[in-house]
Amino acid sequence: MPDFGLITDTHLISMIRPIMPQVLLTLFQQPGNAAATLRERVCSTLRSAIHSGALSAGQRLPSSRLLAADLQVSRVTTEAAYAQLETEGYPQRRVGQGTFVAIRINKPAAVRKVAGQLRLSQRGKTILQTSGCRDPQQPLPFAAGSPDLRAFPLKLWKQLTAQQLRVNGEKLLRYGDPQGYLPLREAIAGYVGQTRGVNCDAQQVIVLTSSQQALQLIATLLLDQGDRVWMEEPGYLGARNAFTSAGAKLTPVNIDEAGLRPDSSLPVPRLVYLTPAHHYPTGVALSLERRLALLEMARREQSWIIEDDYDSEFHYDGQPMPAMQSQDRHGNVLYLGTFSKTLFPSLRLAYLIVPPELVSAFSTARTLYDGHSAQLMQAVTAEFIQQGHFAAHIRYMRQLYRSRRDWLLTQVEQRLPAFATAQPANGGLQLAVWLPHGQEANLTRQAQQLGVITPGLSALFMTPQARRDGWLLGFSALTPGEISAAVERLSKIVRD
Ligand SMILES: Cc1ncc(COP(=O)(O)O)c(C=O)c1O
Structure with missing residues (x-):
């Protein structure tokens, strides 16, 4: 019988074997130990035996020849595995003496664990209690708020995407401006100025992934624990949960046929969240008189107004009123729009228009969240708007x-x-x-x-x-x- 480096005299092996081969054999054959190569399987077998305490510090390991015989692999494989493990510090090879376990694994102390409790921060617990804000993934009847994507001009979108990759490809693969891709900010500023009367330039536009990200950033940057927020009653859960997660105290303010009804007996708010074009969920528009009263309160009390203009494009009877931001003379309104309804939700692009002094705070905070939105999709969206397709769509x-x-x-x-x-x-x-x-x-x-x-x-x-x-x-x-x-x-x- 040819000798391939495997020892076949098992009687002799059991006499000189320094460890129990069965442990290694069992670990080696475990279904979970399906590493890419035989060498890696041998390595992970020995690592597991050492970590589990089956092999302890100072203990002698079988020679590469004996190990090869036990595991029924070639000696080349066990030699390579020992060499690899030695570079990792597990065994030490002593000339003339053999191979020994070099690392001491301390027995782990019992874990101090409170049964059934997640190890979350207080903030984490508060976020979990809100249950978040989930959007429907299927446009089944009557899931709310989904655009009809069957009517989306996919072919045109594909052409614009290919064109952007051709013209600006390499540039669009780099890191981008946390405030947003400039041509898109310019397109947005032009669009909201024309259609909603919003007073701004591209320097005030911050491109984000969603209105939800905007609300979370607003909550983080503008609200302290215990700050008062007026919420429309009933109102948008995404906003409620973002402000709750920042530890704000929410005051529900009733809605009637003229929208949110401000009440001087209510505690003065640090921030008011509004959906003035179409109140969410009833669709009522906030009257001009109430808008002016709220803007005056914001000026007097130095409160912020969040104008969530999430679906004003879809106004069916007559002309919608211009945005509240257009009547704000004192820089108290933050205007929020999204492409989730006008284009498609997975685009993950929205915009926040802030008074000039807040731009740097929002841009800096964005760098700590996700850096910026995808450059390619920003560039395609900018082209879609600039070429007039957005207005037509x-x-x-x-x-x-x-x-x-x-x-x-x-x-x-x-x-x-x-x-x-x-x-x-x-x-x-x-x-x-x-x-x-x-x-x-x-x-x-x-x-x-x-x-x-x-x-x-x-x-x-x-x-x-x-x-x-x-x-x-x-x-x-x-x-x-x-x-x-x-x-x-x-x-x-x-x-x-
Ligand atoms: C009131 C309101 N604001 C904003 C949004 C848009 O959300 P996003 O941009 O986070 O997709 C929605 C979506 O349903 C909404 O109902």
């Missing part, structure tokens, strides 16, 4: 969404009169529908059983006594046929 989508809103409204009024009362709005991507008191949970459960998602309205109220039952039905991503089919299913629901 919005005009087209506005028509489409208006007809869908009208269709859903008619369907709800005609087919769900037994339990649903729609609150028509001049704009937006979703329709608020009020339900009989105490019925939301039951009706939502039934809708779910019929395969229809009906996001609840009651959770958007902070005060339990103010809570009203209802649904927020997203219509923008659904064709009239899909809307009818889903409403048809809801019409099968029975009230208690």
Whole structure:
């Protein structure tokens, strides 16, 4: 029999073997020990044996020849494994004596662990308690707030992407400006100036991944623990949770047909969060009188106003009022817009327009979050706007969404009169529908059983006594046929 370096006389081996080969053999054969090469498998076997205490400091290891025989690998492999392990400091080879374990692994002390508790900071615990803010990943009926991506001009987007890679490729692969890609900031400043009357130049625009990132940055930079924030009641959970996570004290302020109703008996806020164009979730517009009163309060009290203009592009009846920021003479308004609704949500691009003195604080904070948004997508978006495609796309989508809103409204009024009362709005991507008191949970459960998602309205109220039952039905991503089919299913629901 040819000798390939394997020892075949097992009787002799057991006489001189310095350790229990079975331990190594078991570790070597474990299914989890499937390293890329045989040499690495031998290495990880010996490392595991040393770390687990099966081999202790000073203990003699089998010669490479014996180990090869035990593990049924070639001696070349065990030699290479020993050489590798020696560079890592596990064994020491002494000439004429053998190979010994060189490293002492201390037995770990018992872990001090409080059962069932995550090791989070207080801030981490607060964030977890808010449950965050999740957006629907599928445009199923009636998930709220999704644009219709079937109508997105993908071919054009692909062409612009290829063009940007061709023209600016190498430049777009580098690190970018934390404030945002300049051509995009210029395009945004031009767009919001023309369409929303926003007073700004590109120096005040900060490009972010989302409105949510903007809200989190605002909470971090402008709010201290215990600072007072006025929130619309009902209001946007993403904003509520961002401010809560910063330790702010939230004051719910009621909404009526003219939007948020300021009240001088309420504690003076450090910050007011508003959705003035279309209140989230009811779609009511904030009246001019209230806007001016809030701007005056902000001037007097040195409060910040956050104007979340998340869907003002989709205004269907008449002209929307200009942004509040356009009436701010004292630099108290931070204006927030997003491409999640106008282009597509996974683009992860939004913009925050801040008074000049805040620019550097926001840019610096951004460097500690994620640095900047993806350069390539910023460049493509800038081109899309500059070449006029953005305005055309919005005009087209506005028509489409208006007809869908009208269709859903008619369907709800005609087919769900037994339990649903729609609150028509001049704009937006979703329709608020009020339900009989105490019925939301039951009706939502039934809708779910019929395969229809009906996001609840009651959770958007902070005060339990103010809570009203209802649904927020997203219509923008659904064709009239899909809307009818889903409403048809809801019409099968029975009230208690
Ligand atoms: C009130 C409000 N603001 C902002 C957004 C947009 O969010 P983002 O830019 O984080 O995708 C939404 C999305 O549903 C919203 O409802």
